[in-house]
Amino acid sequence: MTRAPGGDAPAEVSMGAALNRALRDAVAGDPDVVVYGEDVGPLGGVFRVTDGLHGEFGDERVFDSPLAESGIVGTAIGMAMYGLRPVVEMQFDAFAYPAFEQVVSHLAKTRNRTRGAVPLPVVVRVPYGGGIGGVEHHSDSSEAYYTHTPGLRVVTPGTPADAYSMLREAIACDDPVVFLEPKRRYWSKEAVELPVRTEPMDRPVVRRQGTDVTLVAYGPMVETALEAAGAAAGEGRSIEVVDLRQLAPLDDSVLVESVCRTGRAVVVHEASVFGGYGAEVAARVTERCFHYLEAPVLRVGGLDVPYPPPRLEGYHLPDAERILAAVDRLQWESEWVEGGPG
Amino acid sequence: MDRHGRRVEHPLFTAPDPARLADLHRAMVIGRRFNQQAGTLARQGRLAVYPSSTGQEAAQVGGVLALSEQDWLFPSYRDSVALITRGVDPAQVLTLFRGDWHSGYDPRRHRCAPQCTPLATNASHAVGLTYAARRKGHDVAALALMGDGATSEGDAHEAYNFAAVWNTPVVFLVQNNHWAISVPLRRQTAAPTLAHKAIGYGMRGYHVDGNDAAAVHAVVSRALAEARAGGGPAIVEAVTYRVDPHTNSDAPQRYRDESEVAYWVERDPLLRTEALLRAEGVLGDAEETDRVLASFGADAERVAALVRERMAGEDAPDPDSLFTDVYSTVPPLLDRQRRELAAELREV
Structure with a gap:
């Protein structure tokens, strides 16, 4: 009980x-x-x-x-x-x-x-x-x-x-x-009262609705993304949080619908960014939402280092602050902030 | 048997009865012919590759014929003869090597797991399967086939250990054919024999002449009976020799001497059983023996003809089959690729 x-x-x-x-x-x-x-x-x-x-x-x-x-x-x-x-x-x-x-x-x-x-x-x-x-x-x-x-x-x-x-x-x-x-x-x-039946596991769910940007998260980062979205709301920015749940095979329909609506996306995970799962999400969102995007899809993840010892892991793991810093870089003022040659 | 096919008694093991001796020889005759035919098909480009087991027929046939109907066989890629002896359609055994699909047969039908290419990794499957069968109250043993090289793999160790700790009825039949592609046995192990490895796991190890079908059959039968009775798993090392190259693309002259091959060809397992069958009149008088042996040869020719015919077809595998069984249902993104490939093919 x-x-x-x-x-x-x-x-x-x-x-x-x-x-x-x-x-x-x-x-x-x-x-x-x-x-x-x-x-x-x-x-x-x-x-x-x-x-x-x-x-x-x-x-x-x-x-x-x-x-x-x-x-x-x-x-x-x-x-x-x-x-x-x-x-x-x-x-x-x-x-x-x-x-x-x-x-x-x-x-x-x-x-x-x-x-x-x-x-x-x-x-x-x-x-x-x-x-x-x-x-x-x-x-x-x-x-x-x-x-x-x-x-x-x-x-x-x-x-x-x-x-x-x-x-x-x-x-x-x-x-x-x-x-x-x-x-x-x-x-x-x-x-929650157990037993409980939530959405089928192969369906991503929208954990928090928003209109300005989509945060894509899963596993441990769902809570962190929600924390970031809560903090941003206080500053007048409306963040939607999508929880992917089943990473593979991916049903990208919920994700694509959300990003096409908000026009901005940040994908968050603990794993090192290079070659990480976020790269797949970013590529897929870019392919399918290109004409709806107001800014490049950004990735927030761990550093590209072997997992640090306990006293240094705080520098490695993404937190709400790092997520919001990425959200801030999503060309809200139409200025070029990221990428490009040189 | 000694190397000339003369009967040798052993106090621990029961020799196969006359009918079983005939079965063993017949299966080896068919197996030998199958190996030759598949090798020819590989040279003709009808098969992508073929790993021959010529010279090892006694080890495979002797082990498989010791199994009961409800038991399971876990073969590796060099165990085609074991599979056809178990009753799997010879053409389906070659599906993997023709490149039509990974496994050509339904494993449940003949209780034969798919041919396993990564070495020793199917040995723990045999342990799990027999564990599950026992839990369901079924009397099921398993024969897991591996080579001398595979015993160096960590998965062999883990499977031996799990089997011994769980006391599951698995016999690990190690065909020591002396060569892991180009690497000789002395570079695989410092153990006195591969059968000795059993000691460390707390199980029995048997060391048997792998070119003596009757001996392999007797030893595997005993090991299976002990395992079924709760006596635990066993390693049976069958000492044999890979007479042919590793596959049709191998170059054995770079690593072994022809005289070594000649030594083993003299100890051909088929010559030995035939000598025994003739000397003991197992198949009848000389005339009757000739007739029965000729019928074995005819059976083998029929298998070879069937294989030739089935491999000669120009049928191409269906590209849609790439998508249908990856998951229990075709997920959305895979379904998109499926439709894209179909559209691509329509344009061609």
């Missing part, structure tokens, strides 16, 4: 708790769902996202595996070939790299390789991104590695309600899903 005692308003739920509840409801609702990975059993995961599940459902359904990410994803593929729906956890973004070959060469391709005969309903949960003061290898934004691989659905929730709904949908989906959990938002709360 998430309803507050004695009141009608739903209780506040953290994203971590929403994910935990989604896993519990999925395991309870389908005997083919199994949850496994490193430390997801009695410990409940290093972020406690699987808290209580081992005790409730037992070792047959929720269990610890050997510490080997390629083996975890590889065995999940085999299980899915025989009708299970495995949900596996990669403990941290950078610890998922040993599984990369299984993800790219098999998980993403087996349906296509077999002309649809062998679908792989596997969910790979990856806590990703920075902002928690983690030492090296604990804060990577690895989404572009996955979105560049056809055959994968790559999704990332920005709110607790979406975290619940999208994880349930991902587990029910017949395609493999890389489910990126913005770990710094595990403790972010929202008043």
Whole structure:
């Protein structure tokens, strides 16, 4: 129950708790769902996202595996070939790299390789991104590695309600899903009654309506973009925030509609800007909204440096201020501010 | 068998019965002919590439015929003979090498996973599949095929370890054909044998003459029976030799001596089973034996003719098939590319 005692308003739920509840409801609702990975059993995961599940459902359904990410994803593929729906956890973004070959060469391709005969309903949960003061290898934004691989659905929730709904949908989906959990938002709360069904995960949503500029964000940056939009409203600038949710395959219709209406766009992510997912968004928006654009599409992201140590990560991660600085550069006065030779 | 095809008894293993000995030989005769035919098609440009397993027929046939109907086979790219022995349409086995599609057969039909090109990566699939089957209460074992080079991969290690920890019924059949393209076994491992690797995982390792179909069959059968009974997975190292080049585009004269090949050709697995069948009168008297062996040859010719005919067609794969199975539904941006390609083709 998430309803507050004695009141009608739903209780506040953290994203971590929403994910935990989604896993519990999925395991309870389908005997083919199994949850496994490193430390997801009695410990409940290093972020406690699987808290209580081992005790409730037992070792047959929720269990610890050997510490080997390629083996975890590889065995999940085999299980899915025989009708299970495995949900596996990669403990941290950078610890998922040993599984990369299984993800790219098999998980993403087996349906296509077999002309649809062998679908792989596997969910790979990856806590990703920075902002928690983690030492090296604990804060990577690895989404572009996955979105560049056809055959994968790559999704990332920005709110607790979406975290619940999208994880349930991902587990029910017949395609493999890389489910990126913005770990710094595990403790972010929202008043929502669970279970909840939000928009289908392959549809971007407008989180805040506005008329002057579209901020395109996903995962951990949704909250930051909303913060920026709130601050800008005080200064008389109306910012629309689009939350992409499913990064690949992308449904760009909501995005294109929004930018054609506002005429300006800034795409925001934690990952380094160069070659990042924002480049795809910027190119796509430019191609499809060119005649509606009042200014170049700008990207705000992390620096093009390896993820910094905790005491320096504040310089790397985009915040509301950096987003608003970019918004300010969108040629409001028709002056040329950016780019060009020299 | 010894190298001349004379029967050798072993206290631990049960030799195949006469009917099974005949099956083993027949499958090898067909496999050998298939390898030759596919090699010819590759030289003619009818196939994009073909990795021959000539010389390794006993290892593949002996392993596959030890499987039960409900079991699964996880082949690598050099295991065409294993697949046709399992009953997969020979022309569909060649779909990958012709370049029509990645996998030409429905894996569920014969319980054969797609041919795996990245080395050892399908071994953990076998572990997961047998784990899932056991959870569903099904008696399903798996045979995961890999080569000597593949045992150096991290994925082989992870699969061995997961299988042993989860006690899943998987037999890892390592065809040690001595060459990983151009790199000899001594540069792959410092282990006394590849079977020794099993010790570190807490499972059994078997070392068997991979050019002796009867021995491979006996050893894999025993390993599968033990695994099914809860005794855990096993590594079976079948020592054999890749007589042909790695593929039709390889140049083996750059890295190995012809005398080495000649040594192994003398130990040809087909000659040995044929010698046994004749010496023991397994197929009947001399006349009857000749007749049955000729019928095996005729079966092999039929397979070769079918493959020639099916590969001679000028049918082109449908470009629309590029889009249909990437996801369970065609997403909007992919659908746009699909329509763009269709329009492009209409203009041509």
